[in-house]
Amino acid sequence: MSDYLTYQSSGVNIEANDEMVEKIKGSVGSTFGPRVMDLHGGFAGLFSLENSNNFSKNYKNPVLVSCTDGVGTKVMLARDMCKFDTVGQDLVAMSVNDMIVLGAAPLFFLDYLAADELNPEKVAVLVEGIAAACREAGCSLIGGETAEMPGIYSKNDFDMAGFAVGVVEKDEIIKGDSAEPGDVIIGLSSSGVHSNGYSLVRNICFNKAKLSLDSPVDSLGGRKLGEVLLEPTKLYVQPVLAVLEELKAASEIKAMAHITGGGLVGNIPRVLPEGTKAVIKRKSWEKPDIFPFLQKTGPVEESEMYRVFNMGVGFVMVVSPEKADKAVEILTKNGQQAWQIGEICKGSKEVVIQ
């Protein structure tokens, strides 16, 4: 046996990397729109902003909008359930849902996956999840990085980060400075916990109540707890852009917010102008079973629930009263359940849950 040290014998599997690249090629390519430029070498992804007849939409004064996010400790649930096909949607949703708040349309996405060991099968499933979400959000997966870091991640652990770039016409940016008393708050249904608050979820379900991911829960309609908790974050891009398209952005849509960590209470004030507050009627929408389940199992105080979780409303649009019905109608037509959940009143940038 040779005394020489090599990269391979130091734990870096170059063949696994080649196999992985081969496996994800189809998923990645399936997301490419006409603006993606394919160049050999692969040092970077290229996306053309050229004004040309080849593209359905051109921009006069393009402003790029960029977001980054991970999915927090939801990756631990995926790991524990050995189910990797849904967290890719969480990753894409966390960034693109942030971006559309400004009225921007997603253009492209890049992902960073890090794990103790590169398992080409697992990476392929994760990346196909990301690619499927990119297709739904209308953006191209033009780059990514996979890092094998056994010293940082424990066996089977992994983490992922996503980066999205979108574009908005400069004079159509939704600045969140125009909401006024009387405007209607429309809530878009979430699919469950989405990708925030999982440290509290884990504390409730596993540290304290010692529940199993695999046990069916009566109050969750007999579904397995793990399955309900892994439900992927909704992608709001398509229905929200449909509303913007039809209601001409800046004038009728006053503000939007993606309801992430901090809940309705923490996120709506980010887009309220001085002198206004949001009054939310808690009985105006259907809460998914998982929220009363978590609240009772904890127990968790009601006010804390609203500070941590989306409580069934994953995205909010503030709309002039004249257009509120129309906005809900467009959302519903586009497959997105939505309710009028409150209104803007005079106040000091707070959220009141009634």
Place this chain on the structure above:
Amino acid sequence: MSDYLTYQSSGVNIEANDEMVEKIKGSVGSTFGPRVMDLHGGFAGLFSLENSNNFSKNYKNPVLVSCTDGVGTKVMLARDMCKFDTVGQDLVAMSVNDMIVLGAAPLFFLDYLAADELNPEKVAVLVEGIAAACREAGCSLIGGETAEMPGIYSKNDFDMAGFAVGVVEKDEIIKGDSAEPGDVIIGLSSSGVHSNGYSLVRNICFNKAKLSLDSPVDSLGGRKLGEVLLEPTKLYVQPVLAVLEELKAASEIKAMAHITGGGLVGNIPRVLPEGTKAVIKRKSWEKPDIFPFLQKTGPVEESEMYRVFNMGVGFVMVVSPEKADKAVEILTKNGQQAWQIGEICKGSKEVVIQ
């Protein structure tokens, strides 16, 4: 004591997050160029591509170029040395050095930091390192995410991912399809190992030779091993863009490559056209002491060294023979040591080290 569970008692420190945001504000703001639009709400970073007299450069047919990367297990060295001010430059360099390969200029950068626990002091030092590198690379740090994930990362462990977007005029993209026999290969000096091959480095120095990070090493000029290994990755943006500017991109600069994992042998072929090969003269440049040190300590075979490490050349430009002297002169004038290290010959996309 209350029986109610809270987010804070589940391990998420909201105050630390607020303190962190306050601490990094100055660093982040210091990177903003005139195209960055500051909007309250903070759901996303905004960067204007508008054509206007306000900007030093406008683009006719802009192509966006995007890269993502981490710094691999170099983060473990930073952790072990409790030194967090330099890995930010590694993070920025890994992405922007990839981007300039295509002739693109960096526009903006976003970072993702994940750790077991959010330490505002440590994050502030990391982010100032990232911001300083962004200033040097001429890009704006318009967004970022910090994730506290105690279940994924062990005590004091962390990981980071970076994401860069740049722009290049469509007809000035360096496609790497025009190198021809006779073209000169110019090597730009590296600062050491940069951010690739650290699994092999750790295997050599710590698993096998049981060296200490703190011990001064004679063959490294008496410097501490840890200090030499943490030397940040060079940023090649400024000198490389200076050469492009003066030699009019596409015509005289035939190809470029960022020398990362795979070394000269793995990276140069990525930008060689069919029918050519690169012949490199190994004695044509000065190798930093760390490479003979690692090779001897391993021991590692010479060919493996060239397949894993940059061996002192962190970036390569392929230039027409008429412009080679001029290119080296411009690089030198811009503070970047460079040598003519080989030439393009007829062959089948391989690299021959002589």
